[in-house]
Amino acid sequence: MSHPPQRPHRNFYGRRRGKHLRESQEAYLAEDLAAWSPGPVGWDENPDRRPLDLEALFAGREVWLEVGFGGGEHMVHQAALHPDTGIIGCEPYINGIAMLLGKLRRANPDNVAIHPGDVRDLFDVLPDASIARAFLLYPDPWPKARHHRRRFVTPEHLEPLARVLKPGAIFRVATDIPDYVRQTLQEVPRHGFAWLAEGPSDWRVPWDDWLSTRYEQKALREGRVPHYLTFRRV
Numbered sequence: 001m002s003h004p005p006q007r008p009h010r011n012f013y014g015r016r017r018g019k020h021l022r023e024s025q026e027a028y029l030a031e032d033l034a035a036w037s038p039g040p041v042g043w044d045e046n047p048d049r050r051p052l053d054l055e056a057l058f059a060g061r062e063v064w065l066e067v068g069f070g071g072g073e074h075m076v077h078q079a080a081l082h083p084d085t086g087i088i089g090c091e092p093y094i095n096g097i098a099m100l101l102g103k104l105r106r107a108n109p110d111n112v113a114i115h116p117g118d119v120r121d122l123f124d125v126l127p128d129a130s131i132a133r134a135f136l137l138y139p140d141p142w143p144k145a146r147h148h149r150r151r152f153v154t155p156e157h158l159e160p161l162a163r164v165l166k167p168g169a170i171f172r173v174a175t176d177i178p179d180y181v182r183q184t185l186q187e188v189p190r191h192g193f194a195w196l197a198e199g200p201s202d203w204r205v206p207w208d209d210w211l212s213t214r215y216e217q218k219a220l221r222e223g224r225v226p227h228y229l230t231f232r233r234v
C-alpha cells in the first residue's frame, strides 16, 4: 500500500499581510483570485502532491516562473511582452497579490497563473524539467549573517528549482545587496547552473526586456546598486 507524502515542516519568515487592504482589493481577492489558480497546489487540496498539468493550463506554451512577484508589475509586463509563454507567479504576501489582481483586471491576459503562497509548495507539484525560465527579483535580503540560511539561494530552494527547470533554462536573479550577490554566485553554480556573464556590463546593465520593480525603485532611491545575474541550467 502506498502512503501519501508527509507534509514537511516549513518555516516561513516573511510577511503574509501588511497594511489594511482597500475595499476594491478585498473584492479582487474574494472574486478573482481562484480563477487565476494554476491547479491544486496546497496540501489540503492535493495531499498526494500530484503534478500540475501545465500543458492544459497554458495550452502547450512554454512556462516561466516568477518567485516573489511583489506587486506583480514585472510579471504583467513579461506576460504582455511574451503572449506565447505562460507565466506562473508565486507570492505569499496578500497585499502584493491584491495589487497584481488589480493589474490583471485591467490587462486580463490569458497567460498568467498565481500561486498565492510559498514557492516551496509550488515546487512540490511542478513536473521535472517543466519550466523554461525563472525570475528571482530582489529576494528578501536577510542581511544578518545568522539569517543567511533563510535566503532563497540555499539548497532548500535551489535543489527543487534545478529539478523543475529544463536543461538550458534561464534563471535571472536581481539584487541590490552585495552579500546576496556573493552567496548567489557561490551557491547557484553548485546546483547545476552556469553564470553567463562575460564582463561587467552583464551584471550592471538590466536585461533588454526588463521592467524595474517597486523594490528596485526603492533601492535606487536609497542609493543601492542593482546587480543582474543570469544563469543557465546545465
Ligand SMILES: C[S@@+](CC[C@H](N)C(=O)[O-])C[C@H]1O[C@@H](n2cnc3c(N)ncnc32)[C@H](O)[C@@H]1O
Pocket (backbone or CB within 6 Å): 014, 015, 067, 068, 069, 070, 071, 090, 091, 092, 093, 096, 117, 118, 119, 120, 137, 138, 139, 140, 141, 213, 214, 215, 216
Ligand atoms: C523584497 S520583495 C521583492 C518583491 C518584487 N520582486 C520586487 O522586486 O518588487 C521579496 C518578495 O519575496 C516574497 N517571498 C519571500 N519568501 C517567499 C517564498 N518562500 N515564496 C514566494 N515568495 C516569497 C516576499 O513575500 C516578498 O514579496
